[in-house]
């Protein structure tokens with residue numbers, strides 16, 4: 178609240194001749210008027226009187242007693258102090274004007290008690306009227322003498338010299354507040370206890386005699402009462418302080434007529450009062466931004482009381498003897514300036530930290546109990562080792578599982594959730610560091626020309642190397658098979674050429690599909706591994722060696738076959754023979770060729786894809802080794818490529834296996850087909866022989882008949898031999914080939 182400093186005037190009773198003054202009112206405002214006649218000593222006749230009028234909150238005449246002063250001046254300030262507002266009452270006036278009498282009181286009568294003892298008494302009375310509020314009271318007593326502070330309430334120095342008292346030092350806090358070091362604060366719980374401290378302080382007050390007044394004080398004394406109040410159940414406390422100030426005499430130094438040490442004292446007194454005047458003047462002028470509080474210790478201590486957070490009242494004590502009128506007028510002038518000062522008193526209320534802590538602790542306990550009720554489990558501050566281990570397992574499972582989309586704890590436990598986050602963070606950081614270390618190590622190796630990923634010892638690099646080796650191995654395997662396939666194809670072409678050259682009139686051949694030579698497996702679209710796996714049957718020499726005697730015989734056979742026999746075979750096959758089994762084998766073979774062809778194309782595509790993935794993997798490896806940035810992106814891409822490569826290889830293996838199965842199946846059907854053909858040939862031979870022998874009268878010449886008979890006999894072993902040769906090629910059985918050759922030779926020689 179805004180508060181103008183209230184000023185009161187108090188006239189000390191005197192038995193001496195007084196100057197002329199009047200106490201009155203001006204529009205209900207109390208006023209004090211001094212009337213001073215012109216002195217004849219001025220050297221000229223002057224009947225004019227000078228009148229000085231000063232307005233006050235109240236003017237107390239010399240008859241006014243201490244109790245009225247207390248009620249009017251002090252009580253309102255004390256009431257506010259009990260509410261939590263700071264207050265100051267100070268007495269200002271020349272020496273012997275009654276300042277000490279007003280603030281502390283006279284020693285002669287109980288009724289002469291001043292504001293301080295009455296305030297203490299009043300406070301403890303008021304405490305009793307508020308049983309719901311806890312009050313604590315502390316007192317301190319500071320004397321400022323020659324700009325030095327002394328603690329008047331030091332119990333060890335009762336009645337000692339002032340210089341022996343503890344020195345009080347001023348220091349300023351970070352927020353600009355003035356603090357007093359070494360000024361003792363004493364808690365008091367009763368009026369009597371408080372008055373005992375006041376008595377001790379008064380005893381310790383330095384009293385020096387001056388020519389002006391033997392009992393005058395030349396120091397400033399500040400008795401401070403600190404009141405703290407807290408209503409029961411409230412978290413807040415209110416703190417206020419009440420300064421009761423007895424200033425040194427304000428008389429001018431020239432009038433004191435002193436010298437030496439006393440002059441020094443007077444100078445200091447004037448200095449501090451001058452500082453007080455400067456502060457008052459500065460505060461009364463609104464335009465002034467700087468207030469010179471620091472100019473003296475007294476103004477520093479009273480900083481809050483003048484222009485700050487305080488309700489302040491001033492009592493101007495006046496001596497109205499004729500000789501002191503000028504000083505009285507001076508005191509009144511000073512008070513008029515003080516009246517212009519506006520303070521802003523604030524309620525000093527703050528949260529009690531200890532209460533707040535206690536209340537929060539109680540709340541924590543209540544919440545813990547609620548938690549026990551809600552979860553059915555009592556929690557300690559720390560998770561047990563078992564619980565920590567469980568959380569770690571849950572987090573690991575969460576990371577590794579593709580199906581767990583969230584991590585939960587039942588019942589919910591914030592400690593476990595926090596631990597889970599901590600574990601996740603540690604995992605991520607460890608992984609990042611590991612990748613970083615691996616990358617930098619690999620880069621270093623490559624720079625040193627040792628780009629062997631195996632030497633890194635890193636698991637992922639070893640795996641990559643293994644896959645690369647596997648791909649390389651598969652490549653070599655494919656190349657070897659392709660080479661074999663080409664050789665086989667060349668062999669087939671040579672055989673076909675031979676057959677064409679000799680134009681073997683193999684009766685069923687012109688119309689039957691030449692399965693052994695037109696096999697889809699022989700096309701370029703089929704992987705070479707299907708042609709003759711492991712048959713390094715580099716058969717050309719064998720075939721060549723076999724082909725020569727065969728060719729000779731074939732030429733012989735061809736010469737022997739007659740047109741009639743060929744026609745007879747065609748007729749036999751179309752109209753007499755049972756070719757259902759033969760046709761069935763052909764059909765089965767055709768279907769399997771078709772399946773093999775499609776599968777062969779897919780295998781080729783898969784092989785191409787594997788090569789592409791391998792190239793991509795190499796590039797990613799290089800990128801990962803050279804770049805620190807985007808490590809995660811590269812790693813993910815690399816991982817995806819590896820996965821795709823593995824999947825493609827798995828698919829390739831499946832197709833490869835199926836293709837091998839098809840090869841076996843085709844070979845089997847081929848075998849059955851050949852056998853069916855041989856059987857057909859045998860049946861025709863038998864039928865032909867029967868027909869020839871039964872007719873007995875052949876239109877053909879004996880020679881012709883002989884030729885046809887020979888050719889018939891020879892057809893069988895030749896076709897059988899060719900079939901066996903094909904079987905050998907299909908089954909990669911070189912031994913079977915030679916056996917067949919030997920068999921054919923034996924048959925030929927026996928014929």
Ligand SMILES: Nc1ncnc2c1ncn2[C@@H]1O[C@H](COP(=O)(O)OP(=O)(O)OP(=O)(O)O)[C@@H](O)[C@H]1O
Pocket residue numbers: 188189190239270271272273274275276277278279283390392393394395424425426494
């Ligand atoms: N209102 C009063 N009624 C009766 N006696 C008074 C009154 N005022 C002052 N006196 C007496 O006048 C004398 C001087 O008063 P006091 O010591 O209070 O003056 P002072 O202003 O404190 O002087 P100093 O500046 O030297 O301390 C004392 O003996 C005191 O008892």
